[in-house]
Amino acid sequence: MAGFLDNFRWPECECIDWSERRNAIASIVAGVLFFTGWWIMIDAAVVYPKPEQMNHAFHTCGVFSTLAFFMINAVSNAQVRGDSYSDGCLGRTGARVWLFIGFMLMFGSLIASMWILFGAYVTQSKFLS
Template identity: 50%
Template sequence: MAGCLDNIQIERPEWMELGEKRNAVASIVAGSLQFFTGWWIIIDVAAHFSSVQFDHAYHVRGESYTNGFLGQRACRIWLFIGFVLGFGSIIASIWIMFGVYVLPSKTPIYPGIGLFLQNILIFAGY
């Protein structure tokens, strides 16, 4: 049964021939899926639970970086800042999950787990 599809020849389109770029494309696709899975989970939590059960103030919006003037050094600085913010977000989501949802046990625990999963998946998408 394992060799029944070995003789089938399907021509790949020219754009699908990735060659040396295959690993880079796979990394980009995997990171994107993790990032959007994290946002999908938190949107589900926000839609399912009221603002009393899940406080929407746990999300902070910020402006993105648009132009650079230091070249490679600025890129490294921004990458470092991104990792610090990512780790900080994971630590804050664990703090919120246990402090607000796990220990009091008056509220459902899923919003806390959703908040943590969002942050861990977005960080894994880096």
């Protein structure tokens, strides 16, 4: 996400320096999107409290993506490159393995959520009619 806005040209504005605040803006946008997803998931659980209306095991994807969100954000770029002042627990290799596991959890929860979307909601109406 750090290079997301590298090739995008902002309109020239002398009052705001976007280059220094790019990572902060990207982090704020990611946090707002993450908060919105949890808000919608909790609201759906409140509106449909019975398991017949919505299976509450579907929240597992959100829990694993939250775990992966914190795992990925716990590792800095300097630790992955090996430029940090302290090596941490396992050094550069450990940081890369930790980041890889975090990305695997994130993509796994994304794939599982798509499977739930299509398996439980999209194709279900075709079989009922």
